[in-house]
Amino acid sequence: MKTLLKKTEAYDVHTEDACALPFSSEISQTEIAKLCDYLTKKTNKQFPILTDSNINLSLLNGNIENFIGISQIPTGVIGPLKVHGTAANGAYYVPLATSEGALVASYHRGARACLLAGGITSICLKEGIQRSPVFKFENLNDLSLFISWFLAKKESLHDIVKNTSRFAKLTDTKIQIEGNHLTISFEYFTADASGQNMVTICTDAICRFMIDQCPVKPSHWFIEGNSSGDKKATAYSFNNVRGKKVTAEIELSAKIVSEVLKTSSALMDRYWRTSTMGVIQSGAIGAQGHYANGLTALFIATGQDVACVAEAATGITRMELNSNGSLYACVTLPNLIVGTVGGGTNLPTQRECLDMMDCYGEGNSIKYAEIAAALVLAGELSIAAALSAGQFTQAHQKFGRKKSL
Amino acid sequence: MKTLLKKTEAYDVHTEDACALPFSSEISQTEIAKLCDYLTKKTNKQFPILTDSNINLSLLNGNIENFIGISQIPTGVIGPLKVHGTAANGAYYVPLATSEGALVASYHRGARACLLAGGITSICLKEGIQRSPVFKFENLNDLSLFISWFLAKKESLHDIVKNTSRFAKLTDTKIQIEGNHLTISFEYFTADASGQNMVTICTDAICRFMIDQCPVKPSHWFIEGNSSGDKKATAYSFNNVRGKKVTAEIELSAKIVSEVLKTSSALMDRYWRTSTMGVIQSGAIGAQGHYANGLTALFIATGQDVACVAEAATGITRMELNSNGSLYACVTLPNLIVGTVGGGTNLPTQRECLDMMDCYGEGNSIKYAEIAAALVLAGELSIAAALSAGQFTQAHQKFGRKKSL
Amino acid sequence: MKTLLKKTEAYDVHTEDACALPFSSEISQTEIAKLCDYLTKKTNKQFPILTDSNINLSLLNGNIENFIGISQIPTGVIGPLKVHGTAANGAYYVPLATSEGALVASYHRGARACLLAGGITSICLKEGIQRSPVFKFENLNDLSLFISWFLAKKESLHDIVKNTSRFAKLTDTKIQIEGNHLTISFEYFTADASGQNMVTICTDAICRFMIDQCPVKPSHWFIEGNSSGDKKATAYSFNNVRGKKVTAEIELSAKIVSEVLKTSSALMDRYWRTSTMGVIQSGAIGAQGHYANGLTALFIATGQDVACVAEAATGITRMELNSNGSLYACVTLPNLIVGTVGGGTNLPTQRECLDMMDCYGEGNSIKYAEIAAALVLAGELSIAAALSAGQFTQAHQKFGRKKSL
């Protein structure tokens, strides 16, 4: 370990510092100018490109506070990604926003192999998003009385949800007891919204009803006890569903593996086995290669809550050599938090990118999820091909930045 | 479970489909136009905003392939975030690119509480990034002969690294044996680059030397056996370092907790305890609230490899009520993959955003990491405050999108 | 790393070696003698104490093969352990078979503190034991057809179970899909038997029915796909139930903490907090101290399947300082695989030990589980007390073996 700490200087908190950054949730040229002036004065830097955008500011309401400008993320396209699912059915073009060289090229190669093989089967298996309040009682006796009351009232909760949201439906409640802590996981169907705010507001309404009516009051309660898996990879969500659970598969002929992926099915199978041992050794949740790469780029381009990559980039990848020399491959993603309405989906480029995938607006979230899983499968095939055949380094040397060595 | 599959239609792979998307790693208006025409023909959609950018295309070389345009991400600013570290020392303004309402407001509130408390101590404890090739042998006998040879040659690997990269230094090698599989984790210091490509290229050079010289050849080897924790949360990386390991702490007076965070130290302590039980129940790696939110927004704004949020958003948050009524809080992030050179750091808005934090270019990556950890601490305080005091739902109703219920 | 391998000698497999150990599932003095003679001839050692037992050999049928004799395990008693539960209600004496000095003393001290505090509330929350066959199909299409058929037949499975076992009841079925792999987790109530064999036999009957009747056959199927958590700690079982799920709590006055446990509630609280951070850092499943110690000793004494400690010794321990200076403590064990009939419960000393706890035979497994959880709580309190107050080392010096330093 290195020396830890250089001596910290004494400092004062000046009142003007403490309150100076002009906070505002209003979005206007005036506010931007005010913020810019302040920042330039403080940092001696200017932000001409960040602030130079002709975006319609009124579209940004509810998406951001202290708005200063627009970050520009390079965006490429791959495809067609041929998908056969329950909602996705066709050849899709997928926008990927990233600054990592070789990423778009790699996913495109995977998509091309799958296209030549006739397309990916991709199926949304389940939907559900949770909010998990926790109630703390004096002791187990009180907790058990509360539960008895709750179980009797359970059916009436549906009405509360109905009166709170047009879209949300309460689909399941799960109870966890840990001493005098009671966690109730409320699971919802939230139509085509990713739904995190919706389930917060509905669960809040349920909890307020419960606290108001219950005969035994908890000593404390919190709307989320940090067990729902929000913004983090968890074994619990991995074993259940969070957002949408999708599985996708393909069979690639020996010829496609050789001609498009430049490796062999046997080498792919060998690499998969070996790397599965590696990922087990690393103590990951699930076993996959690089779901995060494709999902992050797709989420940025299409107005998703990108931080949900933390949970979405979890799952299982499997590859198998078939006796006829072909390769079977599949991915399973149980935590795809995605939406085609709400969040950032209505922002200008985000909407165009959703449109490119034929996924903008209501009725499209399952289709989006099935395409996302197919994308992920294409990416797993391409990276495994590169690693199995020793092309990985060269691909990064070819497409990546040359100056950084 | 719902019905799984609607019958998939029979389909043909038309040759023109299969090769039609005009792939190119060249970035030019000609290529963009070609791609756009193709996409419009195929999807019947247009992308006027996505493609309408006056970005200097030559800057994008090595960052993207099949480039079509620029995704626009709303960006807000928080601060000043006062940080005392080994490299960070001062009041910083932090750009956050997101479309999630309430996020910027929440981090700003946390930063303000910390500012009034005199600032966050944030210390980079360790650095290191790994590439972990795997070698498969006939049996343990061969493997042990290989290791004996390797251990004798270990010192000469430093020269190979030196001849491959100006920046990279080999700092550690760890051996894992699992039957006839040998994994060697090479750990590097990569200066101010996040370094993933650098360590790939250096490790490739090492491996080629090893394969060429070793007396007992492995039957297979792969440059990465998927044990390095690349693009995923792993228990292994959580217990070691991947990128930079930073810990940050603050002590907030009872007055600040009450006046800025609108709760009490006792409630914060209570919430932390309860939610730590929750996150343990969920089977997370580590125990934290929402590191992913702040890190993702920061990474998008500042040209980081955003997919690394998968691993970076891991760590431990702790809060404690002190006997004088103040609140101690700390975060520890062992897997901060960040850089201030290379990757997307040189892109136009990304560079401005790094400049805003005084973090653009060489010599700034430790400072950047210490600011990032301080940001995360501000965010943990703010969300825990909201959840402890029942403000969480209201905050999202106030700042979030109104139309989605 | 040390030198790995000394050269292995060449060797021959002599036919007499290969078949020489006289295997037998018959238990008789003749077989014992035959085995002993063989072993003495081969090893030049004698086993007079191991083989000198007047146990009724006929009792051992179905419990062991290649029987040679009786291992003698020292057994101590703690108590009374006062328990208030749904089935346990009274003061119990608990036998612990171990050779680890200080273990019995430590659990006894914890039990004494709990007794003085009025006893432990211990509640069995859920029961269920699983067998999880896996079915592999050509592709997702076939798999989905199989599931459709299965869901329609689901109700008829209860009859199969009824016809296979007098005791087992099928209580739940859960489906997991991973590409073309379908896992069905069948969960059973198995009365007072731990039930692992019962659920194997019932699930085998179900599977044979399914394979016989289903319109789409899987290409392979296995009665257990290693997902049921049998003989291992898993995040899945930790979040569900395996065997019995029990939670137990106590409130200890400041006086008891001080006089019996020789520490203070504040120190206990402090130790719990700190050690919970430690166990999170270690990447455990759940968060507890040493459940394995008490459970193993109890399981050995009472004829349980001791290997199930691997899964049973998982859960969450929590301790909290109350405002009145008392200490709240609880444990939650979701994977208590225990039985009071079958297995080794009928063996001579095992039966006496079950009798000591008033837990021998039918109708006692919930009581047993509630006592087991209370035992575990007593042990967590005692070790945390020792560690919080710096007595841990001394306790081991006092009670442990003196010669080993």
Added chain:
Amino acid sequence: MKTLLKKTEAYDVHTEDACALPFSSEISQTEIAKLCDYLTKKTNKQFPILTDSNINLSLLNGNIENFIGISQIPTGVIGPLKVHGTAANGAYYVPLATSEGALVASYHRGARACLLAGGITSICLKEGIQRSPVFKFENLNDLSLFISWFLAKKESLHDIVKNTSRFAKLTDTKIQIEGNHLTISFEYFTADASGQNMVTICTDAICRFMIDQCPVKPSHWFIEGNSSGDKKATAYSFNNVRGKKVTAEIELSAKIVSEVLKTSSALMDRYWRTSTMGVIQSGAIGAQGHYANGLTALFIATGQDVACVAEAATGITRMELNSNGSLYACVTLPNLIVGTVGGGTNLPTQRECLDMMDCYGEGNSIKYAEIAAALVLAGELSIAAALSAGQFTQAHQKFGRKKSL
């Protein structure tokens, strides 16, 4: 969920109850009689077999308190288990104490297949056992000053260890910082003892020296912060070593797989792949079948700390079909806590069982560990064979108890 709680009765703590069980760490017929009388009076039960033992009571000192008698565990033998290792080299007979029918038969079958194949290569790769004290400071500044001091004193700790124990050697120290918590993991070599008490006493001596001498005192410190993985499966220990790390491998010809294991290499390979997906889905640490079965039975028979099965039964099993139709199989166990001196190794039957393996006393712990890993490999092969070929249910019906359905 079922009704949770029947009303608990009011109760009094009678003084005589609270102190009545006559606690004693002295082992004598007098104490046994006293305890028996008390228990019989309280429970109305008698324990004639438990208490009827002619064991030399003086041998039990330091192994047990409140001793009442001897638990009798049926013990079978398997073998010869042919092992080629660094210390084990020969054909061993392995005692297994269990009451689970079919267990001994299954391990014996696996051993027989391995014997016919020429024996198992089993190699102890590393040794080390940890004690991990935690030090809590006011803040990071104090913590960093403490570390600076510690790093300068590090070398002098070896002398403290030398003066505390004849056997222990300090081999490594690892530092973990989490906010103001500092954990130092001291790793030792403890010769042929499993060493948990030894490392406690040595670390206690180190800590007392540190607390006495350090210029900045911690506000609290604890000899174990629950991060060492003692008595629990942890990702940390799985990735490092705890006790002994051993890997073992075998290659079985197609003929042996078919004739002894009654299955085929292809089916074994298929089962391994499929079940590895299953165990990943279950969220286990590592990926194995039933290490706990063999290890528990071996540990009980040979005087080990059986509760360490919680950590020892962790690792990775791998099986692969070779192109010549043979099967490669290996196991890796990083957390084998075993000893051949100290603990229960000197007890009468335990010593005979160690003798049977030629493992009693000094100089034998590595041999023991290599045999244990070989045993585990035999067990993994046998259960995978049974499951792959559909024999699993029948084996349990044949050898298991018939009455329990």
